[in-house]
Amino acid sequence: MSESRIHPIEGRYRTKDMAALFTDGSKLYRWLRVESALSQAHAELGHLPKEASQEISRKANLEYVKVDRVKKIEADIHHDLMAMVRGLTEQCEGNAGKYIHLGATSYDIEDTATAIQLSQALIVLESSLMRVLKALVMQAENNKARVCVGRTHGQQALPTTYGMRFAIWASEISRHLERIVQIKPRIAVGKMSGAVGAMASFGKEGIKIQQLVMDILAQEFNLPLKPVLIANQVVQRDRHAEVLNLTALVSGTVDKIAREMRILQRTEIGEMFEPFTKNQVGSSTMPHKRNPHKAERLCSIARVLKSNIIIGIDNIGLEDERDLTNSANERMIYAENFILLDYMLTQLAQILEGQEFNDIAIQRNLDFTHGAFLAEKIMVELVSKGIGRQDGHEILRQTAIEARKRNLPMKDILIGDPRLVGKFTEKQLDEMLEPKNYIGLAIPQVETVITKLKKQYFL
Numbered sequence: 001m002s003e004s005r006i007h008p009i010e011g012r013y014r015t016k017d018m019a020a021l022f023t024d025g026s027k028l029y030r031w032l033r034v035e036s037a038l039s040q041a042h043a044e045l046g047h048l049p050k051e052a053s054q055e056i057s058r059k060a061n062l063e064y065v066k067v068d069r070v071k072k073i074e075a076d077i078h079h080d081l082m083a084m085v086r087g088l089t090e091q092c093e094g095n096a097g098k099y100i101h102l103g104a105t106s107y108d109i110e111d112t113a114t115a116i117q118l119s120q121a122l123i124v125l126e127s128s129l130m131r132v133l134k135a136l137v138m139q140a141e142n143n144k145a146r147v148c149v150g151r152t153h154g155q156q157a158l159p160t161t162y163g164m165r166f167a168i169w170a171s172e173i174s175r176h177l178e179r180i181v182q183i184k185p186r187i188a189v190g191k192m193s194g195a196v197g198a199m200a201s202f203g204k205e206g207i208k209i210q211q212l213v214m215d216i217l218a219q220e221f222n223l224p225l226k227p228v229l230i231a232n233q234v235v236q237r238d239r240h241a242e243v244l245n246l247t248a249l250v251s252g253t254v255d256k257i258a259r260e261m262r263i264l265q266r267t268e269i270g271e272m273f274e275p276f277t278k279n280q281v282g283s284s285t286m287p288h289k290r291n292p293h294k295a296e297r298l299c300s301i302a303r304v305l306k307s308n309i310i311i312g313i314d315n316i317g318l319e320d321e322r323d324l325t326n327s328a329n330e331r332m333i334y335a336e337n338f339i340l341l342d343y344m345l346t347q348l349a350q351i352l353e354g355q356e357f358n359d360i361a362i363q364r365n366l367d368f369t370h371g372a373f374l375a376e377k378i379m380v381e382l383v384s385k386g387i388g389r390q391d392g393h394e395i396l397r398q399t400a401i402e403a404r405k406r407n408l409p410m411k412d413i414l415i416g417d418p419r420l421v422g423k424f425t426e427k428q429l430d431e432m433l434e435p436k437n438y439i440g441l442a443i444p445q446v447e448t449v450i451t452k453l454k455k456q457y458f459l
Contacts, residue, residue: 009339009340011141013126013301013340013343014339014342015128015339017342018339018342020119021117022334023118025062026064026117027113027437028084029062030116031081031109031113031443032060032084033060033061033220034112034113035084035085035104035109036060036216037051037212037213037216038101038109038209038218039100039102040057040212041212041213045212047205048102050095051094051096052070053099055092055094055096056092056099057090064091065087065088066087069087070083070087073086073087081106082106082177084109085100085101088100103194103201103202103209104192104194104195105201105233107233107235107322111231111235112213114330115225115235116225117190118187118243118334118338119187119223119225121338122183122184122187122243124338124342125180125247125338125345128342128345128346129180129345132349133459134459135452136166136169136170136173137170137450137454138166138352139163139166139352140166141446142163143161143163143357144167144361144442146162147160147362147436147439148160148162148366149365149368149373152396156365156369156373157373158374158438159366159373159436159439161442161443162357163442164445166446166447169256170449172253173253176250177457180302181308182339182440183242183246185224185226185242187238187239187243188223188225188226189226189228190213190217190225190227190228191210191227191234191235192214192227193229194206194320195233196232197231197232197321210227212228214226232320232321233321233322237318238316239314240315240334241309241312241315244308244309244311244312244334244337245312247305247337248337250307250341251305251340251344254298254302254341254345254348258295258296258302259295261274261295261371262295262296267292270361271357271358271362271406272358273292273355273356273358274351274354275353275354275355275356280360294351295351298347301343301344304336305336305340308336311329312333313394315329315330369404369410369413370408370410371409371410372403372410374410374432374433374438375396375399375400376438377433377438378432379392379396395420399414411426411433414429
């Protein structure tokens with residue numbers, strides 16, 4: 001156990017690929033590469049010697065500019081971006097150092113680097129979502145005909161299938177993937193326009209410099225990075241709020257799926273379970289427990305992501321050409337939402353890939369009301385027997401109450417109801433009270449979703 005760790009994402013709730021994008025070293029590296037691109041743009045336009053740009057670009061990496069050194073400089077000057085500039089300057093030979101950061105303001109570097117970071121994070125997120133989607137499609141296909149109780153308001157409603165549940169979740173995940181595609185170009189924008197966006201420090205070639213910087217970085221990082229259309233000192237935060245909102249939306253879906261898993265794992269329901277390893281402990285005091293702790297963890301973490309939306313939206317309203325009220329919180333909320341969400345998606349995928357079912361419990365719950373939860377089927381059939389829909393509804397409502405009071409099967413009450421004499425044979429009632437005979441178009445709907453998603457995502 002490390003005594004230096006403070007936040008759980010430093011060790012407990014993280015994935016390697018996503019966490020790597022938010023380390024101090026990764027942040028410093030992106031800053032350095034933006035400075036490199038700026039020097040290259042200046043050199044191409046003849047504003048500085050090409051040899052100086054080459055030296056800056058050669059030294060603008062973590063091999064030469066160390067995180068610890070930059071932190072030491074920052075402790076002295078109290079400005080992290082300028083600490084990077086000084087750290088790079090002291091590594092450059094000749095007169096190259098005097099050209100570093102020429103014409104730029106801090107957030108030319110920071111916001112462009114953030115655009116790279118969040119674009120890369122969306123790529124990792126996309127991959128994790130694809131794993132979840134694949135698992136959901138697999139479960140939808142494997143369970144398309146597994147009939148179970150459908151519930152509304154926590155009460156037994158009508159039969160459905162587990163395939164329906166998984167297909168609905170898969171369809172929702174696919175919409176998040178579509179949102180990522182839509183959001184990518186709106187966040188992949190950088191700026192190089194000076195202290196208030198007027199480009200005064202770059203002279204008449206400001207627009208060219210900005211475009212060149214983005215072109216160089218787009219090629220280096222293999223991203224569709226574009227220059228912002230217009231900005232003040234910062235890229236406007238509606239873009240970043242949208243990205244945060246996406247992470248919260250995805251967490252909402254994970255929360256929903258995990259919540260349903262928790263419900264279905266309750267002792268009294270016991271239909272579907274998250275994986276439970278051979279030596280896993282459910283409770284420190286109750287040896288029999290098999291708690292849905294993974295699903296509960298996902299619901300818990302989702303609350304953090306959703307709460308950070310408020311901060312992201314508040315950051316939109318910076319004063320005048322900008323103030324610093326976004327800066328401190330952005331050091332936390334991007335890392336939290338992306339690292340935690342990628343962890344959540346990885347955990348959810350693992351649960352889905354190892355999902356367990358208890359068919360005995362599923363059948364028990366289908367039989368729990370002794371046929372009463374199929375009253376709608378009989379009500380609909382009564383119309384063809386000459387009884388109006390509303391009258392049929394009232395008959396079945398009273399019948400269900402009577403069956404519940406007397407703890408008798410629905411069939412026994414129906415057979416003895418004088419209003420229904422001659423309407424149905426006992427065999428017909430048995431067929432109508434069989435759950436698998438009243439799942440409508442559940443299976444073809446699931447098959448449609450499976451076919452569409454497999455084709456769309458090459459699953």
